[in-house]
Amino acid sequence: MLSQSQPDVNTLLHNMHAQILALTTQLTELQANPTAAARSVEKKFNKKVEVVAGPGTFEGDRVATAVLSRLKGPVAGQYAQVRMQECYTMGVWPVWDDLKVEIKKYSKPQAERDWARQQICTFKQGNMRTDDFVTRFLALSIQGEVF
Structure with missing residues (x-):
């Protein structure tokens, strides 16, 4: 005997069959018109893209901030944090060429x-x-x- 709260097996099968038909119809429509599907995927993808500008697009202190804020790793991250704090405190930011030399000197060598x-x-x-x-x-x- 089935209780009132449990759905009938036939009802479950009928609902699953309806879902399969709906998904099959949707798949057929997408295969018939792939450009519409591509646009919807592109729309979702474009929402997740992060734009990162190169240091050449900035000038002055913004170059140093952009570069130092993107250094990753335990050593480079700590160096960047200390260097940015020094720049904020003193109010003097390095020029891009000087910063490149300083970073190369500090990291690998x-x-x-x-x-x-x-x-x-x-x-x-x-x-x-x-x-x-x-x-x-x-x-x-x-x-x-x-x-």
Whole structure:
């Protein structure tokens, strides 16, 4: 016996059949007129697009703000936060060319400098020829900016 609250199996099948027919009709219409479907998809897509301008479209302090606000990662993010705070406090913003040089100097070469300095600390001549040892030592000292 069925209780009053449970729907009949035939009713469920009938409702599912109606939904399948509606979806099949909708699919047939979309296949017949794909440009209308493309427009609706394009409309939804355009709502989700974020426009990011390049630094060349800004001038002065807006360049620095635009670039620094987009730096990501633990090291670059912390650097950007500190640098922006300095700029806000002092009221002086770097020029785009100076900012590029500063960012390059701060990010990648720091690891190379640290590595080179560590190599110098543990560097031994051993059975290496003297001129090779001096050449390698000078190369590491230049890379580590020791002198």
